[in-house]
Amino acid sequence: MATIHELTSKIVKFRDERDWNKYHTPRNLAISLVVELGELLEHFQWKNDDEILKLAQKPDKREKIEEELADVAIYLFLLANELSIDLETAILNKIKKNEEKYPVDLVKGKYVKYTELRRK
Numbered sequence: 001m002a003t004i005h006e007l008t009s010k011i012v013k014f015r016d017e018r019d020w021n022k023y024h025t026p027r028n029l030a031i032s033l034v035v036e037l038g039e040l041l042e043h044f045q046w047k048n049d050d051e052i053l054k055l056a057q058k059p060d061k062r063e064k065i066e067e068e069l070a071d072v073a074i075y076l077f078l079l080a081n082e083l084s085i086d087l088e089t090a091i092l093n094k095i096k097k098n099e100e101k102y103p104v105d106l107v108k109g110k111y112v113k114y115t116e117l118r119r120k
């Protein structure tokens with residue numbers, strides 16, 4: 001399994017070989033990320049969760065959903081790269097913060113916004 005760093009290097013290589021880096025400003029990458037997310041959501045539009053789960057099991061639809069998810073990830077990795085953000089570290093740091101914000105003993109099985117959490 002490739003790491004985010006390895007995947008990003010591969011994506012950047014693909015991009016740079018085609019001289020597309022001139023188009024990859026942070027703004028354009030952020031817009032492209034949202035556009036691709038929209039393309040993913042098109043598959044889910046007007047369906048409930050059960051229908052979406054069934055859809056994702058149909059090979060032809062699953063392939064389309066996989067492609068849109070990959071597009072989202074590719075633009076996310078490119079955006080992080082362009083901003084010189086180490087996405088692996090950023091994700092690990094965010095998980096740690098979320099663990100501190102949402103202690104298991106206070107939130108297990110329920111959603112409460114962290115600002116409303118109180119220890120008794």
Ligand SMILES: [Mg+2]
Nearest residue numbers: 036039068071
């Ligand atoms: Mg797409």
